[in-house]
Amino acid sequence: MTVTHSHATERKDARPLPGHRVKLGADRPLRLDCGAELHDFPVAYQTYGSLNRDKSNAVLVCHALTGDQFVAEPHPVTGKPGWWDLMVGPGKTLDTERYFIICANIVGGCMGTAGPKEIDPATNKRWGVDFPVITIGDMVGAQALLLDHLGIEQLFVVIGGSLGGMQVLQWAAAFPERVFAAVPIAAAAHHTAQNIAFHEVGRQAIMADPDWCGGDYENNGKHPHRGLAVARMAAHITYLSETALHRKFGRRLQDRKAVTYGFDADFQVESYLRHQGIMFVDRFDANSYLYITRAMDYFDLTGEHGGVLANAFRGTKTRFCVFSFTSDWLFPTEESRKIVHALNAVAANVSFVEIESEDGHDSFLLEAPEFHRVLNGFLNGAAEHRGLPRAG
Amino acid sequence: MAANTARSIRADLQIIADMIEPHSRLLDVGCGDGTLLEYLDRHKHVDGRGIEISTEGVDACVSAGLSVIQGNADTDLADYPDQAFDYVVLSQTLQAVQAPKTVLGHLLRIGRRAIVSFPNFAYWRLRWHLAARGRMPVSNSLPYQWYETPNIHFCTIKDFVELCDAMGITIERSISLDHRGTMRRIGSLVFFANLFGEHAVFLLSK
Numbered sequence: 001m002t003v004t005h006s007h008a009t010e011r012k013d014a015r016p017l018p019g020h021r022v023k024l025g026a027d028r029p030l031r032l033d034c035g036a037e038l039h040d041f042p043v044a045y046q047t048y049g050s051l052n053r054d055k056s057n058a059v060l061v062c063h064a065l066t067g068d069q070f071v072a073e074p075h076p077v078t079g080k081p082g083w084w085d086l087m088v089g090p091g092k093t094l095d096t097e098r099y100f101i102i103c104a105n106i107v108g109g110c111m112g113t114a115g116p117k118e119i120d121p122a123t124n125k126r127w128g129v130d131f132p133v134i135t136i137g138d139m140v141g142a143q144a145l146l147l148d149h150l151g152i153e154q155l156f157v158v159i160g161g162s163l164g165g166m167q168v169l170q171w172a173a174a175f176p177e178r179v180f181a182a183v184p185i186a187a188a189a190h191h192t193a194q195n196i197a198f199h200e201v202g203r204q205a206i207m208a209d210p211d212w213c214g215g216d217y218e219n220n221g222k223h224p225h226r227g228l229a230v231a232r233m234a235a236h237i238t239y240l241s242e243t244a245l246h247r248k249f250g251r252r253l254q255d256r257k258a259v260t261y262g263f264d265a266d267f268q269v270e271s272y273l274r275h276q277g278i279m280f281v282d283r284f285d286a287n288s289y290l291y292i293t294r295a296m297d298y299f300d301l302t303g304e305h306g307g308v309l310a311n312a313f314r315g316t317k318t319r320f321c322v323f324s325f326t327s328d329w330l331f332p333t334e335e336s337r338k339i340v341h342a343l344n345a346v347a348a349n350v351s352f353v354e355i356e357s358e359d360g361h362d363s364f365l366l367e368a369p370e371f372h373r374v375l376n377g378f379l380n381g382a383a384e385h386r387g388l389p390r391a392g
Numbered sequence: 393m394a395a396n397t398a399r400s401i402r403a404d405l406q407i408i409a410d411m412i413e414p415h416s417r418l419l420d421v422g423c424g425d426g427t428l429l430e431y432l433d434r435h436k437h438v439d440g441r442g443i444e445i446s447t448e449g450v451d452a453c454v455s456a457g458l459s460v461i462q463g464n465a466d467t468d469l470a471d472y473p474d475q476a477f478d479y480v481v482l483s484q485t486l487q488a489v490q491a492p493k494t495v496l497g498h499l500l501r502i503g504r505r506a507i508v509s510f511p512n513f514a515y516w517r518l519r520w521h522l523a524a525r526g527r528m529p530v531s532n533s534l535p536y537q538w539y540e541t542p543n544i545h546f547c548t549i550k551d552f553v554e555l556c557d558a559m560g561i562t563i564e565r566s567i568s569l570d571h572r573g574t575m576r577r578i579g580s581l582v583f584f585a586n587l588f589g590e591h592a593v594f595l596l597s598k
Contacts, residue, residue, distance in 0.1 A: 319459065321454065322461075337463075340461055340463070341468070341471045342471075344461070344468065344471040344472050345471045345472065345473060346473070347472060347473055347476035347477070349439075349441065349459050350441075350459060350461055351450075351453075351454045351458075351459050351460055351461060352450075352460075352461035352462050352463070353447075353450050353451065353454055353462055354447070354462055356447065370451060373451070373455055374451055374454045374455050376455070377454055377455030377456055377457055378454050378455075378457065380457055381456070381457020381458065381459075382457075384457065
């Protein structure tokens with residue numbers, strides 16, 4: 001295995017990415033759920049804080065669908081603060097003075113880890129849709145190889161929201177001995193029909209864009225920006241709540257006193273969504289969007305365990321803390337409750353809190369003092385049981 | 393695991409705590425703000441879990457590092473496997489559940505022993521309140537008006553002993569507390585305890 005610190009990801013279209021990049025699976029390939037294998041493939045990751053002597057303070061943050069490894073630093077493309085800047089940093093809930101925080105770009109992603117945007121070593125061209133279809137199991141498999149590379153036997157905590165929370169569940173099910181504590185947030189043990197339906201709308205929007213070129217746009221010098229923007233706009237609605245949209249925008253008009261009797265963005269909410277769409281295409285790859293949404297759709301921890309979710313966690317010693325948010329209709333509390341019931345059925349060590357919030361599915365990314373306070377308490381309790389020093 | 397030092401706990405919780413062997417596995421159903429769980433963690437190194445219905449209670453517990461889920465006795469006990477715990481505690485909650493008999497059955501299915509405490513509705517002051525004033529009793533320990541009380545299934549010590557008999561439950565220990573907090577063994581003196589006990593604590597097994 002080779003590691004290149006602060007090394008450029010070979011990208012024609014962007015400046016080198018900060019952070020670390022390592023080639024994994026050189027001696028033993030990552031066998032994917034679809035049957036294909038990834039040999040000697042790149043994983044880009046970022047770390048914050050330092051690993052203690054006995055390597056017991058490592059926290060793996062699993063990012064969501066459109067997230068990446070830049071958790072707590074300005075984004076290299078957009079310049080915006082890290083997506084979990086509120087959570088990760090010195091003295092914050094995930095305190096970088098106590099914990100060693102790791103976040104890796106997921107397999108299938110587009111920020112330096114193996115995915116459709118990267119070069120296929122066999123053809124020396126971008127993978128495009130020839131990249132093998134990946135699963136959440138594959139994402140976690142790649143992260144496990146990264147931990148092997150870093151010499152970390154057991155994670156203190158695996159934490160993430162949404163797709164990140166699904167990875168947390170997969171971690172706890174696939175590698176229970178490597179997970180001291182697990183925090184799935186706004187997650188579910190399977191994607192529901194409604195979840196799959198929304199994703200299909202996004203994928204169809206991308207594939208309907210002529211610039212998608214059957215997935216081979218990179219090699220044709222094009223980008224399906226319109227399709228990807230529409231996908232993002234549709235998805236973004238599902239991350240918010242009716243209450244939040246009403247509070248932010250109501251029926252207010254955008255820079256005008258009256259409607260224009262046309263199809264310009266008369267309403268603030270339209271303008272906002274268009275902005276979200278446009279911003280997104282600068283930093284995200286359309287094919288990655290297809291692959292990652294597919295991975296989420298395929299996720300079914302219950303189905304994989306004979307229809308009994310409890311079987312995924314039998315014998316687990318991991319300490320779980322499950323969070324949901326009252327206004328999250330994409331991954332509603334009921335889905336978290338199913339996880340809790342399964343954990344109860346194996347008498348696992350589990351805490352579960354439904355946080356009052358108006359901000360919908362995105363609540364875990366936003367200011368939520370109650371969420372942070374409760375999570376902080378859970379982490380402190382777990383740290384005590386793990387023998388980590390108390391907060392300073 | 394909050395940094396605060398040991399504090400004194402309510403008399404009925406102290407009785408419960410004294411019944412529990414160190415290093416045992418315990419589920420506290422209706423654990424409130426986690427006072428008992430925290431005490432047991434600190435003093436008896438118990439591997440404790442809790443279920444609590446109120447958001448404030450769950451927040452307080454998990455913030456203090458306790459393992460507690462938001463849920464309730466009527467809906468969440470069915471998931472737990474048989475004999476998963478050494479003790480299942482139901483303190484001051486029996487009277488607030490929808491189906492006390494079903495819940496009691498679950499306690500002794502999930503735990504090798506159950507500890508149940510409840511306010512005795514046959515306590516003489518309550519009897520007096522009802523007899524003399526003709527109104528539902530309101531007291532320091534039962535502070536709710538009838539139209540807003542969460543307590544929907546009151547019972548007496550005698551009622552509870554009879555239910556245990558009917559369900560084939562063994563009463564290993566039984567203690568009553570009067571309004572001064574004085575403990576008395578109930579044993580076979582059910583009539584006496586039923587009149588003078590304001591609260592009762594039962595250690596049960598099947």
